[in-house]
Amino acid sequence: MNTECIFCKIIAGEIPSQVVHRDDNYIAFFDIEPKAALHLLICPIAHTNDFQQTPPEIIAGATSVIQNLAKKLNIENNYTLQINNGADSGQIVFHLHIHLLSSDKNGNKKAKALTI
Numbered sequence: 001m002n003t004e005c006i007f008c009k010i011i012a013g014e015i016p017s018q019v020v021h022r023d024d025n026y027i028a029f030f031d032i033e034p035k036a037a038l039h040l041l042i043c044p045i046a047h048t049n050d051f052q053q054t055p056p057e058i059i060a061g062a063t064s065v066i067q068n069l070a071k072k073l074n075i076e077n078n079y080t081l082q083i084n085n086g087a088d089s090g091q092i093v094f095h096l097h098i099h100l101l102s103s104d105k106n107g108n109k110k111a112k113a114l115t116i
Helices: 006-011 056-072 105-114
Strands: 019-022 026-030 038-044 080-082 098-102
Touching: 006 026, 006 038, 019 056, 019 105, 026 056, 038 056, 038 105, 056 098, 056 105
Parallel strands: none
Antiparallel strands: 019 026, 026 038, 038 098, 080 098
8 A cells, every 4th residue: 555645545445435346456436527427447456556567467357347347337338448657648646547437327327326
């Protein structure tokens, strides 16, 4: 854990968030500034600064979480993934996170129902 990282603080429960998925390795929660009807952030629990520094097996595990969430939310054919890598790409929080965006408003309602 990086004590200065806002996502590490969310993971530790120090900052409230609407969590829709959590397991031993990953967390998924609503973005506080959504850019779509449904906008989730998927992060590894272990701190890693960005995509370039993240071991491939962590990325692979995150894709599994995303696929399962898309199925649960019935948005399998209606989502976009985005990863900003580095400040020049627009990355603001330096804890790897994958944006899951969908225009499906029903997905948003279903995700809120998953909130744990």
